Amino acid sequence: MSDAISAISGSSHLLGDDVDTDRIIAGKYTKTLDLGHLAEHLLEDYDPTLVGRIKSGDLLVAGENFGCGSSREQAPLAIKAAGVTCVLARSFARIFYRNAINIGLSVMEVPEHDIADGDEVSVNALAGSVTNETTGASYRATRLPAVMAEILAAGGLVPYLKNGGDYTVRE
Amino acid sequence: MSSARTSAEKILALKAGEDVRAGDIVIVPVDGAMATDTTAPLAIKAFESMGGSRVWDPAKMSLILDHATPAPNERISTLHTMMREFAAAHGTHFYDVGDGICHQLMMDNGHVAPGSLFVGADSHTPTLGAIQSFAIGVGSTDLAAVMLTGKIWLKVPRTLRIELSGDLRPGTFAKDVILYLVGRLGIAGATYEAVEFGGTTVAGMSLASRMVLANMVAEMGAKTALVDSAGLELPAALAGQSFPDVAPDQGAEYRAVHHVDVSDLGPQVAAPHLPDNVRDVRELLGIKVHMGFIGSCTNARLEDLHAAAAILRGQRLAPGVRLIITASSRRIFNEALADGTIQALSEAGATFITSGCGPCVGTHQGVPGDGETVVSTTNRNFRGRMGNPNAAIYLGSPAFVAAAAVAGEIVDPAEFLAGAPVGSKVADGAAT
Numbered sequence: 001m002s003d004a005i006s007a008i009s010g011s012s013h014l015l016g017d018d019v020d021t022d023r024i025i026a027g028k029y030t031k032t033l034d035l036g037h038l039a040e041h042l043l044e045d046y047d048p049t050l051v052g053r054i055k056s057g058d059l060l061v062a063g064e065n066f067g068c069g070s071s072r073e074q075a076p077l078a079i080k081a082a083g084v085t086c087v088l089a090r091s092f093a094r095i096f097y098r099n100a101i102n103i104g105l106s107v108m109e110v111p112e113h114d115i116a117d118g119d120e121v122s123v124n125a126l127a128g129s130v131t132n133e134t135t136g137a138s139y140r141a142t143r144l145p146a147v148m149a150e151i152l153a154a155g156g157l158v159p160y161l162k163n164g165g166d167y168t169v170r171e
Numbered sequence: 172m173s174s175a176r177t178s179a180e181k182i183l184a185l186k187a188g189e190d191v192r193a194g195d196i197v198i199v200p201v202d203g204a205m206a207t208d209t210t211a212p213l214a215i216k217a218f219e220s221m222g223g224s225r226v227w228d229p230a231k232m233s234l235i236l237d238h239a240t241p242a243p244n245e246r247i248s249t250l251h252t253m254m255r256e257f258a259a260a261h262g263t264h265f266y267d268v269g270d271g272i273c274h275q276l277m278m279d280n281g282h283v284a285p286g287s288l289f290v291g292a293d294s295h296t297p298t299l300g301a302i303q304s305f306a307i308g309v310g311s312t313d314l315a316a317v318m319l320t321g322k323i324w325l326k327v328p329r330t331l332r333i334e335l336s337g338d339l340r341p342g343t344f345a346k347d348v349i350l351y352l353v354g355r356l357g358i359a360g361a362t363y364e365a366v367e368f369g370g371t372t373v374a375g376m377s378l379a380s381r382m383v384l385a386n387m388v389a390e391m392g393a394k395t396a397l398v399d400s401a402g403l404e405l406p407a408a409l410a411g412q413s414f415p416d417v418a419p420d421q422g423a424e425y426r427a428v429h430h431v432d433v434s435d436l437g438p439q440v441a442a443p444h445l446p447d448n449v450r451d452v453r454e455l456l457g458i459k460v461h462m463g464f465i466g467s468c469t470n471a472r473l474e475d476l477h478a479a480a481a482i483l484r485g486q487r488l489a490p491g492v493r494l495i496i497t498a499s500s501r502r503i504f505n506e507a508l509a510d511g512t513i514q515a516l517s518e519a520g521a522t523f524i525t526s527g528c529g530p531c532v533g534t535h536q537g538v539p540g541d542g543e544t545v546v547s548t549t550n551r552n553f554r555g556r557m558g559n560p561n562a563a564i565y566l567g568s569p570a571f572v573a574a575a576a577v578a579g580e581i582v583d584p585a586e587f588l589a590g591a592p593v594g595s596k597v598a599d600g601a602a603t
Contacts, residue, residue, distance in 0.1 A: 018358055018359070020551075022553040022554070022555055022556045023553060023554060026555050026558070027209075027532035027533040027534055027558070028533050028535075028538075031209060031247045031534065032246060033212055033250075044560075045554050045560040064359060065358060065359040065362070068359065068392060069294065069553060070293075070551075071210065071292060071293055071310050072210070072310070073210065073213055073310035073311040073312060074213070077213075091359065093362065093392055094362060094363050094392060094394055095308055095309060098310065099309075099310035099311075099312065099313070102310060102312035102313055103312060145196055145326065146196075147324050157217075157312045157313065158312065161316055161320065162221050162222055165221075166322075167316075167324050
């Protein structure tokens, strides 16, 4: 199990509700295998100054329905490539949530929290725990289904299935 | 516990080989899969990183060039080459530049069947639920795993059922129904859920119209759509075959059932910048329009081109308005060519582009300028969706777009279809 997934701490960037995948990474930038190029344009149509403020190890903290819209995996890839280690949201759109876990980006559904922009937050995605180091408050994340937890713990679906692997379900 | 099941539960039980209920996690074999030029290159890379050397069943796998076709630059052209070479090396189906939009090609060429499980690396894959298949959109790595294992893990979804009754008024179409529902239920109104469509209105709908309903469940966050089979005309490619009965049982457990009488529904429009920001067209009359687009996996089938031609035949686009049209496949383009529809639209001033996703995804072939207003038959109007965050996009039916392109401003298409003379101030709404 990777520590990079089980224990994360960083500064938070607050985002609103219904942030769609077109605003996370515009369609005109998606046709590439160059992840650095994706990272440069992260959330450009949401707030063009945001990517310049993200430091490696930071977290995105979003509202409801984060990642709605297209199935483009370039959306979580752009977030990961920009150095973001975890996305917290009150709720996620379905495909984005799956894609993030599949590429080994921690995502945590935290319906109730009072994290403010800039707060230092530490999380354990597999345990589902979130601590606001700035205020001392703690919050609970929705539990991942076992199969998703195993994929995330492996670092994503590629390492999970690598070299003859197969899906397993232990509920 | 009741033995009654939804369509989603029935299909996933068939695939799992055991009874399943909403909430169960299953690992199930896939009957068909596809990826496009937005998603396939990453999927191929992930497949190879997984150690994949052969696609599980090449006859069940399709790769399609539709999102940026013909390639606008050398980077994308090289990704297209990568897909052509992968398809040839592995023996998968391959659809090249101009063949059409992925969902149309899957439907028309027999790649998906009623009662089957289809996985597409495109969020509008639920379009294929128009023939009561369980069709879901996934990302590239999930698709790579399907190519490797032939399987996918799924949570059996809860189901939201929509019962539609009444006859649609002239000028009102399946697009207006689904826009109304997206507006009422919201952009996250069916997240993780299956959406069943049934009722007398649906039973009278063409396959093309059923595809419109199923297509935009994506704009409610749904996992899939399942349209009841009553009255369904199957694609010719499936003629003579038999399929499992996956009709929902009486008494199946639904998260909710909504009954909607469509008889009084007027044209609906999603205003910027969210697909659930839906208004009656009469609230938006008079907004000046610079560009129209009739196309996409939502509304570019023959009946859509006919609806546009019913308004545009013998007319001219308003000065300062450009209208871009793409048929959803080469076959549909050829049918519209043969019956004179293309000529009528072209003579009215429309510009035809390659069958594919085109301006909908904002890569090329019709990016709006700063401050411009676009009327479009597509499914998403997120800020920047068509390639420019400083443009405003209004979503509606092909008749809505055609009427706005002739008038130069948003008008009620029903009044155009009723024979109102162009140039009369239909936008004043005096006729209502």
